[in-house]
Amino acid sequence: MKKILPATLLTVLLVIFAAVPMNVNAAVYQQGVIYVIYDATGEAAPQNMTDLNSNGVPDVIEDIATQINAARELFNGELNFPDPLNCERFQGVTSIEIDIQSKERMTRDNGKSFTGMAYSKVRKNSKHNPNEQALHFRIANTVDPRRNSAPTHEYFHLIQYSSTYFQNKWFVEGMARWSQDAVSKINKYPDGKNVEQILNNETEEEQLFRKSYGASKFLWYPLAVNMNDKVTIPSRLVNKYRYVDGSPVFHDDVFYGPNVMRKTLQVMKSKEELAAASEQYANVGEWRQKGRGDARNNKIIMDCVREVYNSEK
Ligand SMILES: [Zn+2]
Structure with a gap:
């Protein structure tokens, strides 16, 4: 006899798949609590693929994480701004995910050209680990953090969301x-x-x-x-x-x-x-x-x- 998936189970499965839209090209780079999720190839891959330290990760990806960790240590460690990973609003959230996306896609989704976009909605099943909750923002694949402070800008939005509605x-x-x-x-x-x-x-x-x-x-x-x-x-x-x-x-x-x-x-x-x-x-x-x-x-x-x-x- 053919087995039919009960509707509730099917719903659960769909929710899981919907929550983890990982692309086959997707790679994850971790630096502390920061996870940068990017395509290694294709149109959404970083425009600058220079890899000076030959670790297989484009430098701009590492640099994005470095800029965010620097901002994190300055604003939260040094200057006592509310910490997005340790505040009332985002309880249980343990990491921050950054999705690197093509500028075209960000423009299409937002109707305007943006280099970054931050969200106050918690990602209940994070992309790097579905059992962990994450905050997230998007950064365009054109951003080179040495000349562009969009990662700090988006991270500061998370501080604002942690501070007030x-x-x-x-x-x-x-x-x-x-x-x-x-x-x-x-x-x-x-x-x-x-x-x-x-x-x-x-x-x-x-x-x-x-x-x-x-x-x-x-x-x-x-x-x-x-x-x-x-x-x-x-x-x-x-x-x-x-x-x-x-x-x-x-x-x-x-x-x-x-x-x-x-x-x-x-x-x-x-x-x-x-x-x-x-x-x-x-x-x-x-x-x-x-x-x-x-x-x-x-x-x-x-x-x-x-x-x-x-x-x-
Ligand atoms: Zn903004």
């Missing part, structure tokens, strides 16, 4: 763009003299709320400079993190703004209940699901920035 663009993208300065210096810092005006002027505020990445130069950098928040990256870290070709991950040891950003994230976390109540969500749980990008959050986030700004005066 607020997800308005000028905050999420603007502050993540700021974080890139840890490994790739902007040419010229703003003087920060116009911060008072931005914090106290409705027109400026409205302009800010419409921004995304541009909020970094409009608000976050000026705020960091204005508040004189300048830290030195320890030489231990500067010396430790190098790309395969020997060049340093941290271009110098100056970093503006980490204390201001960390405090802002802390204050934002404390305002989630207030946001939920004032925007008439049933509770903070519903707000976290449906309201985290609500336009009405803008004013609340701005109040958080003001609170941090005024606390240091």
Whole structure:
């Protein structure tokens, strides 16, 4: 007699296969808690296949993991930002997976050209081990970390998701763009003299709320400079993190703004209940699901920035 798979078992099998869409070309490179999943051949393979240390792994793949581990040790080990692998929101998550994908595919999936994309949804069955949970982001196969800080940007999104559910663009993208300065210096810092005006002027505020990445130069950098928040990256870290070709991950040891950003994230976390109540969500749980990008959050986030700004005066 022919055996028929019970529907429930079939569903379980389908879910498992759907959760592990590993490609036959897929290779996994591990560096600590970071797993980079890439195609060794084909159109999604890294565009630069240089392998200076002849270990069979393209250098850009190792360099992506190195940049993320460097950012991790700086932000979490040194500067006390919330750790995505040790926080309330992502309990039980033990690793971070990075999918390397062709630029065409990322553009197709998102409708825009992106070099990276981070997710707040946990991968319940990680690709490298279906029994482990992972956070994940995507990086385009065109990215060379020696010239591109997209891995730091995407990793910082995971820090933001670990810190607060607020997800308005000028905050999420603007502050993540700021974080890139840890490994790739902007040419010229703003003087920060116009911060008072931005914090106290409705027109400026409205302009800010419409921004995304541009909020970094409009608000976050000026705020960091204005508040004189300048830290030195320890030489231990500067010396430790190098790309395969020997060049340093941290271009110098100056970093503006980490204390201001960390405090802002802390204050934002404390305002989630207030946001939920004032925007008439049933509770903070519903707000976290449906309201985290609500336009009405803008004013609340701005109040958080003001609170941090005024606390240091
Ligand atoms: Zn981003």
